[in-house]
Amino acid sequence: MPPREWAEQPPSYGERWAALRNLPAFMRLVWQANPGLTVLMVALRLARAVMPVTMLWVGKLIIDEVIRLIALDTTPGELAAWWQSGLLGYLSLLVAAELGLALVSDLLGRGVNYTNSLMQERLVISLSIRVMDHAATLDLEDFEDAAFQDKLDRARRITVGNIPLLNQVMGLLQDLVTVASFAAGLLIFNPWLVVLLLIALVPAFLGEIHFNALTYAMNYRRTAERREMDYLRMVGASADSAKEVKIFALNDFLRDRFADLSQRFFAENRGILRRQLLWMALLTAFGTLSYYGAYLWIIGATLTAVLSIGDLTFLSGSFLRLRGLLEGVLTGFSGMASQALRLDDLFDFFNEQPEIASPATALPVPEPIRQGFVFEDVGFRYPNAERWAVRHLSFTLHAGETLALVGENGAGKTTLVKLLARLYDPDEGRILMDGRDLRDYDLDQLRAAMGVIFQDFVRYSMSASDNVAVGRIGARGDQARIEDAAHQSGADQVIAKLPAGYEQMVGKRFAHGVDLSGGEWQKLAIARAYMRDAQVLILDEPTAALDARAEFEVFQRFKELSEGKTAVLISHRFSSVRMADRILVLADGRVEAQGTHAELLAQPGRYRDLFELQAAGYR
Numbered sequence: 310m311p312p313r314e315w316a317e318q319p320p321s322y323g324e325r326w327a328a329l330r331n332l333p334a335f336m337r338l339v340w341q342a343n344p345g346l347t348v349l350m351v352a353l354r355l356a357r358a359v360m361p362v363t364m365l366w367v368g369k370l371i372i373d374e375v376i377r378l379i380a381l382d383t384t385p386g387e388l389a390a391w392w393q394s395g396l397l398g399y400l401s402l403l404v405a406a407e408l409g410l411a412l413v414s415d416l417l418g419r420g421v422n423y424t425n426s427l428m429q430e431r432l433v434i435s436l437s438i439r440v441m442d443h444a445a446t447l448d449l450e451d452f453e454d455a456a457f458q459d460k461l462d463r464a465r466r467i468t469v470g471n472i473p474l475l476n477q478v479m480g481l482l483q484d485l486v487t488v489a490s491f492a493a494g495l496l497i498f499n500p501w502l503v504v505l506l507l508i509a510l511v512p513a514f515l516g517e518i519h520f521n522a523l524t525y526a527m528n529y530r531r532t533a534e535r536r537e538m539d540y541l542r543m544v545g546a547s548a549d550s551a552k553e554v555k556i557f558a559l560n561d562f563l564r565d566r567f568a569d570l571s572q573r574f575f576a577e578n579r580g581i582l583r584r585q586l587l588w589m590a591l592l593t594a595f596g597t598l599s600y601y602g603a604y605l606w607i608i609g610a611t612l613t614a615v616l617s618i619g620d621l622t623f624l625s626g627s628f629l630r631l632r633g634l635l636e637g638v639l640t641g642f643s644g645m646a647s648q649a650l651r652l653d654d655l656f657d658f659f660n661e662q663p664e665i666a667s668p669a670t671a672l673p674v675p676e677p678i679r680q681g682f683v684f685e686d687v688g689f690r691y692p693n694a695e696r697w698a699v700r701h702l703s704f705t706l707h708a709g710e711t712l713a714l715v716g717e718n719g720a721g722k723t724t725l726v727k728l729l730a731r732l733y734d735p736d737e738g739r740i741l742m743d744g745r746d747l748r749d750y751d752l753d754q755l756r757a758a759m760g761v762i763f764q765d766f767v768r769y770s771m772s773a774s775d776n777v778a779v780g781r782i783g784a785r786g787d788q789a790r791i792e793d794a795a796h797q798s799g800a801d802q803v804i805a806k807l808p809a810g811y812e813q814m815v816g817k818r819f820a821h822g823v824d825l826s827g828g829e830w831q832k833l834a835i836a837r838a839y840m841r842d843a844q845v846l847i848l849d850e851p852t853a854a855l856d857a858r859a860e861f862e863v864f865q866r867f868k869e870l871s872e873g874k875t876a877v878l879i880s881h882r883f884s885s886v887r888m889a890d891r892i893l894v895l896a897d898g899r900v901e902a903q904g905t906h907a908e909l910l911a912q913p914g915r916y917r918d919l920f921e922l923q924a925a926g927y928r
């Protein structure tokens with residue numbers, strides 16, 4: 310996929326037409342969303358497409374027949390006499406046919422709407438699921454990359470609401486068949502009529518494409534701003550930020566920033582719209598002149614008896630419809646091209662492949678892990694970051710031991726944990742598990758063997774029970790296990806106070822949701838670690854909001870329950886850290902010192918300094 314340099318310049322005609330290459334893939338998505346419905350939708354459209362010309366032709370036959378009848382030498386005066394004369398047989402047949410066609414056409418129209426709406430829903434559901442599934446396979450690194458976020462954002466925008474492209478493609482197919490049927494009718498009379506029509510329309514068509522391209526390019530260029538606008542709108546009016554917005558009186562600041570961005574957007578948009586107005590008015594006037602040229606020929610040919618009155622009505626009817634139809638087809642085409650261009654975003658996103666994946670022949674993760682993990686001179690730098698988050702990091706995490714990580718903010722503790730869980734791969738050095746590179750193992754099994762609770766764990770707006778169950782979502786139905794996990798983290802006491810207990814919706818996002826305190830959320834999150842029951846348990850400071858006693862208890866219990874398991878805990882509280890079998894002091898992304906609490910206190914250094922600082926605070 311070419312990167313989008315369009316940020317600087319609008320897509321060319323070529324690029325827009327090239328985007329139509331996405332249509333087969335798009336129709337495949339439609340087909341996969343529901344094959345039966347797709348067939349029905351196409352069949353109804355095709356049937357509907359040939360109705361207008363058929364009806365107009367029958368109309369022409371009716372007029373010619375009426376004119377033939379009234380021109381007869383002996384015509385009855387009364388309607389009843391007409392009826393009895395037996396002359397109206399053919400005419401009645403034609404009128405009945407016209408009525409029948411009108412009824413069927415109506416029914417087909419409703420059928421088309423029905424299948425369309427259903428198909429829309431199906432497609433939105435199926436695309437949303439695909440986007441979610443695919444996003445789940447991608448690397449964490451991708452999500453931290455702004456360009457990727459823009460891409461994801463655009464892909465997601467396609468899957469929310471309705472997907473105009475489906476209607477456009479189907480409508481266009483229908484219109485094209487209708488146009489072909491009318492054009493065939495015109496050809497019978499005079500091929501030049503068709504040529505005249507095309508000449509009238511092409512300039513307007515190109516104009517339309519051009520302006521669509523400009524608008525798309527502008528929207529594309531402004532993805533980042535649009536994201537910021539969405540963000541401002543959200544921060545300005547959301548439950549999560551309401552508290553701070555009030556306290557800091559941020560509303561005016563947020564609103565002005567939003568207004569400023571949207572004003573720039575608006576001004577640029579208006580510029581394009583004005584130019585479009587001018588050009589399109591000119592081009593359309595040119596088209597109208599050509600139509601009326603054709604019209605003059607039709608009138609002349611009828612006066613000179615080249616055409617019958619029936620032919621005249623058929624041709625003028627065809628002309629009127631064709632004009633509308635062709636304009637529709639051409640604008641439809643250009644609209645479709647710009648929608649198809651947006652599909653590039655979706656397919657780009659689907660083409661994005663994760664770098665962190667299982668190797669072709671993956672090793673199974675040993676059970677139990679016998680030796681543990683060895684970091685060998687590991688270095689890692691976040692994408693686009695100048696600084697190494699960790700570098701020359703070497704240490705061993707023995708199977709079955711509890712290791713604590715301490716260090717000041719930014720020392721690299723969380724990064725170490727992310728590397729251990731293979732959310733990232735090291736840029737330098739390697740990490741071994743039981744003597745083999747972590748990258749050699751099956752990724753799914755590796756992740757299943759790890760239970761990590763991060764400091765910024767997710768507060769799911771779901772039931773309390775589900776908030777625990779996410780630790781091992783496969784066991785969601787196992788209430789006893791959920792309650793046991795909640796008991797071990799102390800979350801059971803939090804849940805006991807909720808009006809609906811385990812079924813209580815927590816979080817403020819939905820009606821009836823009960824919000825929890827920071828510490829209460831943390832207890833729910835820590836229960837996930839017990840729910841998971843993984844070989845390696847990692848708590849990355851999810852206890853910061855707990856009071857000292859609660860944290861002590863959490864870690865005490867964690868230590869007991871992780872007996873024989875490999876565990877890593879990160880905390881800034883020494884009362885908790887000292888429980889670990891071994892402590893690693895990190896500074897500037899490397900190991901500065903290690904040992905037991907007693908050993909580290911016995912030597913001068915950062916650990917003793919920090920410990921004494923904290924102890925002094927409590928005295």
Ligand SMILES: Nc1ncnc2c1ncn2[C@@H]1O[C@H](COP(=O)(O)OP(=O)(O)OP(=O)(O)O)[C@@H](O)[C@H]1O
Pocket residue numbers: 453691692694696697698699716717718719720721722723724725
């Ligand atoms: N997603 C990220 N993108 C870029 N840089 C990052 C990212 N996350 C962390 N860093 C940087 O990497 C370094 C190590 O961060 P890390 O989160 O591992 O520290 P930490 O020891 O866990 O800190 P804390 O005690 O504050 O949680 C820091 O300099 C930080 O700024």
